[in-house]
Amino acid sequence: MITFERVTKIYPGSDEPAIDNVSFEVPEGEICVVIGPSGCCKTTLMRMINRLIPITSGIISIKGQNVAKMDVIELRRGIGYAIQQIGLFPHMTVYDNIATVPRLLKWDKKRIAARVDELLSLAGLEPDIFRFRYPRELSGGQAQRIGVVRALATDPPVMLMDEPFGAIDPINREVLQDEFLKIQAKVKKTIIFVTHDIHEAIKMGDKIALLEAGRLVQYDTPENLLVHPKNRFVKDFVGADRALKRLDLLKVKDAMMQNPVHCHMDDDAEVIAKHMKENQLTFLLVTDQNEKLKGYVNFYELKDHLGKVRDLVKPMTITVKPEQNLKEALSKMLSYDIGIVVAVDDDSRLKGVLNTRTLLSVVGDTYDERGGVWGKITQQGSISS
Ligand SMILES: Nc1ncnc2c1ncn2[C@@H]1O[C@H](COP(=O)(O)OP(=O)(O)O)[C@@H](O)[C@H]1O
Ligand SMILES: [Mg+2]
Structure with missing residues (x-):
């Protein structure tokens, strides 16, 4: 023009x-x-x-x-x-x-x-x-x-x-x-x-x-x-x-793993604990039925609990947005000393997970131009029944 x-x-x-x-x-x-x-x-x-x-x-x-x-x-x-x-x-x-x-x-x-x-x-x-x-x-x-x-x-x-x-x-x-x-x-x-x-x-x-x-x-x-x-x-x-x-x-969404493994508030603690054990997950993200992030649970607290996941969920206070750039995400992770951070949208819906290693691999020599998933996070999707 x-x-x-x-x-x-x-x-x-x-x-x-x-x-x-x-x-x-x-x-x-x-x-x-x-x-x-x-x-x-x-x-x-x-x-x-x-x-x-x-x-x-x-x-x-x-x-x-x-x-x-x-x-x-x-x-x-x-x-x-x-x-x-x-x-x-x-x-x-x-x-x-x-x-x-x-x-x-x-x-x-x-x-x-x-x-x-x-x-x-x-x-x-x-x-x-x-x-x-x-x-x-x-x-x-x-x-x-x-x-x-x-x-x-x-x-x-x-x-x-x-x-x-x-x-x-x-x-x-x-x-x-x-x-x-x-x-x-x-x-x-x-x-x-x-x-x-x-x-x-x-x-x-x-x-x-x-x-x-x-x-x-x-x-x-x-x-x-x-x-x-x-x-x-x-x-x-x-x-x-x-x-x-x-x-x-680059944005958080360029480097995050999408749809990370999680469970729901109303899931049975026992069922989820079993799944976590089988998959060697110490922590697991928790959402409500609308996929809004509610927090996370710890396997050791969950494993002997007879009740719902919601009873033991802890809030997650540090999150990033998919649209934020990676510099902001990295600086947040460094200042709170966390190796992993969860991405949520404006309605707090769970969008992805970013860890420092995948973040750095995106900007370093190992970056795969076609995009994709890095790191060792192997599971995706909801594990709720
Ligand atoms: N009115 C002018 N007469 C002669 N030379 C000029 C005039 N205005 C700018 N220049 C010259 O053109 C060059 C580029 O200037 P400018 O466009 O202001 O550069 P920049 O904005 O990239 O710093 C400079 O070497 C400057 O001295
Ligand atoms: Mg000038």
Whole structure:
């Protein structure tokens, strides 16, 4: 939906092209991260899209329309622009900042007020608290969020973001990235996102365009960039700790064993204990009839019990979600010193089990690209009668 065809930029007074014959296409609703070392012309490439920088040759088009031939006001109206310096107007309230472009477009007051509230909520900021604050009364993270939703004010189909979280400390940056991905899942904009941080690129990008000195070296999914770097430059750029980066990329559901062995609350303790003994299981997961995780039982407690499993079930407090990335899962397992963790969905339904060894084998050399089951967990399914 955004297409670059043999795009070249030569700055006046220079013989060398800054951008050299770059071609690629960003599909509608995707985030394309443009990355590369400082000075490789990421910002130049981005600013040619909304014509803040004139193109030398080649064509950039949005939905098949050559941007060079569009009315520049019309063009920029369809593009949200968010930059590192945030660019909130310091003498204007949050409300007036967000309302700037809608007012230029002569929206009526009611529509603007509703939109401001909607966007503040989208940014996770309570409208009644933040509407009339000034930028100096905001934290860096709050200001950055407002900068981003301000760019969404008139609901442009395209967003250009130039290192939007570059000035934020690492912890808050993670939070903003997560929030932005949630927003994007709802609004599905076509986004060019510039960064020099490979971590951020892997996390945010549906595709990554890696530039070296104004040339496009590789345009690929984050996964392919890590697993099949095209050349030495790409390999070095994505770094030696590729395995660790894959932890960021892969989800719990990619590594967990699905439908792990379990029993139900109303099963007879005696029957389940017998089964556990035969299969040398010391612990067993317990669900209710709707497969919602209730906890686990211990064989030694269960074996002499005349009654139901539910009498002896212990709650399981540490769980992960299938959609969480493996880095989060691993850090949870390390901080609670557990070698195995259960994955449940938002309704606490049992989805799988992850252990450290299978987790590490997924990111290490033994990873089987076709997916599959690792480790020694041999049993799957319910053992309830
Ligand atoms: N207006 C300009 N005139 C001449 N050279 C420029 C101009 N703007 C940027 N450059 C040069 O283009 C190169 C790339 O700049 P830029 O696109 O900002 O890189 P990046 O965003 O990747 O760090 C730099 O070497 C910079 O000096
Ligand atoms: Mg730049």
